[in-house]
Amino acid sequence: MTRPRRRITILLACCSTRALRITRRQAGAAAALGLAGPARAVEEVRSPRPLAYRILKGDPPLMQPYEQRAAPKLLKSLADGADAVLLGVKRNDPEDYALAADLASKFASAAKRPVAVGLDAMPLGSQLRDAASWPSVSDSVDFLQPIADLQQRTRCDLVPLGVQAEVMGAVQRSGGIAALSEQQRNAYVDDVGAFVRYPKQTAAFDVWAERVVARTYKKRYEGLEGAPKYEDYFASSILYDEAVASLAARYCRAHPSTLLVCVVSDDHVKFGCSAQGRFQRLEKNPDGDAGFFRAPSILLNPSAESTGSLSRSLRLALAVDPAKARTCSDCVWFSRSPPPSLLTHMMNPVDGAAFKIDLGLSMPTV
Known part of the structure; x- marks a missing residue:
């Protein structure tokens, strides 16, 4: 075992499970102790462009930037009335996981409610200390360090959302x-x-399957000896989505006052037809009043390529057909200033300034 893996394994062994509740004093104390590692992934102070963008539905969809002081307002609007929030990350990517841990902390403050963290990388029945043996972990477990730091600092619940190998x-x-x-x-x-009914009841499902699942299969397995057949890979992919949705739903039913922040591989978040759509069609209380879960999504550090774009800009809509024009996510969030070429159909930024009312007493300009 290498030294980095031993370090995180020892740290993860100390993890316990309680819901996260962060106060301003605790956040300041954590920063003073040097434990606010995830926050170092955010560089908005030096960013010439905002890091947070809401994707507004339309033809075409629009990107609404939120400047630094307006970001808490965006987080609060996402958390209000939500049962969970899905963060789409690149698999085993340290920067994405650092940003995810940072946003989980900020959601706790913005929502003023306990927060738990769900991990699709963590198979059902496992614990964070077992990360080196998870099937989704290909090499080092260091990418999980921000999550481990967050859990040790706050004692939040860590919820397995993954399928056993x-x-x-x-x-x-x-x-x-x-x-x-x-x-x-x-x-x-x-x-x-x-x-069983979900594919037939989801208008964009076929387009999503072609542009997300089939595309990933070709990149990962095309020409590879011993690769699974596409039909079986597709079956495993939708089982993966259903597992994230079902395991998240079970936790949310048992902890209705807690906001579950799900850190999920971006293929299972983008364009809303995978884990997000499946979660939002599950009933909150199958034996009670009618009602379904609400779970907005955020793609972290997306690229043009990761959204399936044929240009240098993000692909914001799955298809041109209005019935199938799912947006890539409800929001996108970056660790550092995104290149201008990545941004498209921009609106004026929300700057977080206080709303001002003009009573007609101001002097007109000449």
Whole structure:
């Protein structure tokens, strides 16, 4: 075991589980102790362009920038009435996970409620101390250090949202979801009927499958000997989405006053037809009043390539057809100033200044 892995393993072994509640005094104390590592990923003070952008639906969609002092307003608007927030990250990317930990802290302050962190990298039944053996961890576990620091500092709940390796392997190698036992399926599928109906009830599903799932399959497996068949890979992908949605729903039902911040691979967040859409069609209380979960999404440090754009700018809409024109996410957020070429269809920034009322007493300009 290398020294970095030993360091994080020792740290993760100390983790416990309580919901996160951050006060201004605690945040200041953490910064004084040098524990606010995730915040170092944010460079807005030196950024010539805002880091946070709301994506507004339209033809075409618009990007609404939020300057630094307006960012808390954006976070509060996302958290108000939400059961969870999905943060789309690149798999095992240290910068994305640092930004995710930073935003989780800021959501706690903006929402004024406990916050828990869900990880799709963490398989069901595992703990953070086991990170070196997670199937999604290909090399070092250092990318998880900001999450470990956050958990140690705040004692927030860490919620596993991932599928165990043997289950995913069975789906990819043994004929899709039909290869699972009823017990295995029920561990990850909260509502079997809704799971089956979802593709037919989602107008953009076919376009999303072609432009997200099939595209990732070609990049990862095309020409690779021993690769799973596309049909089985597709089955494993939608099981992954359903697991994130179902496991998040179970936690939210058990902890209705807590905001669950889900750190999820961006393929399972972008364009809303994967984990986000599946979560938002699950009932909050199947035995009570009608109502579904609300879970806005934020893509962290997206690139033109990661959104499937054919230009240097972000792709904001999945398709031209209004019925299938899902936006890439509700917001995008960057660790550092994004290049101008990445931004498109921009609006004037929200600067966070106090609203002023002109009663007609000001002098007219000449």
